[in-house]
Amino acid sequence: MSDSAPELQWMDADGYQLALDGGEIRCRNARGKPLKTIPAKARKTEAFDTLSATRELLVGHEERCRSTVLGWFLNGGGGPPRPDRGRLGGQRLAPLAERSPHPLRHRHRSAARRR
Secondary structure, three states: OOOOOOOOOOEEEOOEEEEEEOOEEEEEOOOOOEEOOOOHHHHOOHHHHHHHHHHHHHHHHHHHHHHHHHHHHHOOOOOOOOOOOOEEOOEEOOOHHHOOOOHHHHHHHHHHHHO
16 A cells, blocks of 8 residues: 555646646646646636636535534534434434344245255
8 A cells, every 4th residue: 555645637738738736736737847827717617617616615515514423522522413313304213123024035035945
């Protein structure tokens, strides 16, 4: 098992290549040399727009997750709320032992008896 980071997935962008690296958009020229900034020509491409929208989506998702987890801890729960035992969407569920047997298991038992 290696310690290296996953390989970036590069997208062509009008003579450049762009990739999303964590929360940053990286750019390299046609020869593969990493650039410190993204040229205006590459910023005006569909690839840049796609990566920028993906980055915004991921950043927003991370912020919502952090906020949710923080709320759990500030409310003293220490984790996600647990649903009432034996309930799903307000409907009572019968304990597993009270439920009818699984149809496949039932057929399997019947077949075993015939032998």
